[in-house]
Amino acid sequence: MPVPVQRDHERTRLALADWLTARTPRADEVRVGPVRVPGAAGFSGEILLCDAEWTEDGTERREPLAVRVAPTGHRIHPDDRWTEQVRLLEALNRTDVPVAPLLGHEPGSSVLGAPFLVMRRIEGRVPADFPSYHREGWLAELPEHRRRAVWCGGVEMLAAVHRLDPRALGLGFLDRPEYGSGHLTQQLTEYTRLMPYYGADGNEAATTALAWLRENRPEEPGRPRLLWGDARLGNIVYDGETPAAVLDWEMAALGRPESDLAWFLHLDRHLSEGIGADRLTGLPDRAETVRHYERLTGHVVRDLEYYEVFAAFRFCVLTARVTRLLEESGIMPPGTDFPLHRNATRLLARVLEETVARRGGAAVPR
Known part of the structure; x- marks a missing residue:
């Protein structure tokens, strides 16, 4: 059950493209495809999915991304401890626990209205809560x-x-x-x-x-x-x-x-x-x-x-x-x-x- 849509997806796509371009110095321009919300996302924060493409040293590159935005208006916990979550993911990326590689994060709110982190999207299947995986899926x-x-x-x-x-x-x-x-x-x-x-x-x-x-x-x-x-x-x-x-x-x-x-x-x-x-x-x-x-x-x-x-x-x-x-x-x-x-x-x-x-x-x- 995803959080309610809290942003304009086209503006979000363009803002992410600018942000990624500034952080990919060997690319002339990063192009970001349509932004979508996964149907099975949770209620504790926004998850945005998109694909980024760019040319680097004459080679076309493509990266499937998952962007997690810190909760603002719809927050389960009173303190999301966002900075600590980012530090934990950085630490886990150095271990054998499989987590999505952290590609970057933005601590401020000027780009998407809240801090966010960008991870490489891991393709696969997740057992669903709604409807319960015990009933179907x-x-x-x-x-x-x-x-x-x-x-x-x-x-x-x-x-x-x-x-x-x-x-x-x-x-x-x-x-x-x-x-x-x-x-x-x-x-x-x-x-x-x-x-x-x-x-x-x-x-x-x-x-x-x-x-x-x-x-x-x-x-x-x-x-x-x-x-x-x-x-x-x-x-x-x-x-x-x-x-x-x-x-x-x-x-x-x-x-x-x-x-x-x-x-x-x-x-x-x-x-x-x-x-x-x-x-x-x-x-x-x-x-x-x-x-x-x-x-x-x-x-x-x-x-x-x-x-x-x-x-x-x-x-x-x-x-x-x-x-x-x-x-x-x-x-x-x-x-x-x-x-x-x-x-x-x-x-x-x-x-x-x-x-x-x-x-x-x-x-x-x-």
């Missing part, structure tokens, strides 16, 4: 053994991210000490303060889960790892069944890898059980996924149930914000029955109830 059409390969490839991307050394890559800027010490403390403090912004302060399931999360917070032993943040199949470009690029780092942080693994599992659960769809056969279940992840990383997964509640809570809160943005943008008129947040809320209540029951029925704070 290329993943559902694959035979079971190939679906399994797609899923395992996603887990391998998680492992590749978590094997990175944040200190060696200079990623300390992802820490949020203004919210306390440790990823969980920082996230819980931030969400507590921002519940009204997200529009979730009146959601009983969310406020109940937040109280439980604060009361049952586990230790965070060992050095923090890089967290992808929005770790899910829908943020991976596949070449066949092989991951070709990992997308969307706006939720990146430092913390325990269980946070990413739980989000990966929960988003898949939301797109199946959470919306009343049968989960695709052939996809490894939770237990097998954890075993595969542990084999890949050598990390023994602990406190996963807690992090699954944490994932369900965050997704519920974020869908409250998405629903509000859809209404404010006019994409969804007020009063429209849009089930995203309702489904996320229902699944959060279920996940919390299951976790409490497995832990012996400990009281849920009210």
Whole structure:
């Protein structure tokens, strides 16, 4: 579901051509083709697709581009931390985690009205959220053994991210000490303060889960790892069944890898059980996924149930914000029955109830 069109595409095309020409000194002129918005883009920022062509040393060159523009009017998070996202992508371009090569970025707003970055577009297919890949689309059409390969490839991307050394890559800027010490403390403090912004302060399931999360917070032993943040199949470009690029780092942080693994599992659960769809056969279940992840990383997964509640809570809160943005943008008129947040809320209540029951029925704070 793309963000609403926020610009004139012809003016954008010409502005990008001028910008690229100024940054391609060996080219007389860079020509940019029609600008388009991908149909499966997210709601947290503009993605613009185009092709650039130029002549360099007598040779015709062509580059497929993806331009990501910092969110302005339609923003899920109050702070997009844009500069940090650019620095993270620059660091990831030096690793074995497959990300789209960063070709340049513009920190100011004079060209497109907001900062933006330009990446080489990676061709491939992405499992869709709308409609869920469990219901239709290329993943559902694959035979079971190939679906399994797609899923395992996603887990391998998680492992590749978590094997990175944040200190060696200079990623300390992802820490949020203004919210306390440790990823969980920082996230819980931030969400507590921002519940009204997200529009979730009146959601009983969310406020109940937040109280439980604060009361049952586990230790965070060992050095923090890089967290992808929005770790899910829908943020991976596949070449066949092989991951070709990992997308969307706006939720990146430092913390325990269980946070990413739980989000990966929960988003898949939301797109199946959470919306009343049968989960695709052939996809490894939770237990097998954890075993595969542990084999890949050598990390023994602990406190996963807690992090699954944490994932369900965050997704519920974020869908409250998405629903509000859809209404404010006019994409969804007020009063429209849009089930995203309702489904996320229902699944959060279920996940919390299951976790409490497995832990012996400990009281849920009210």
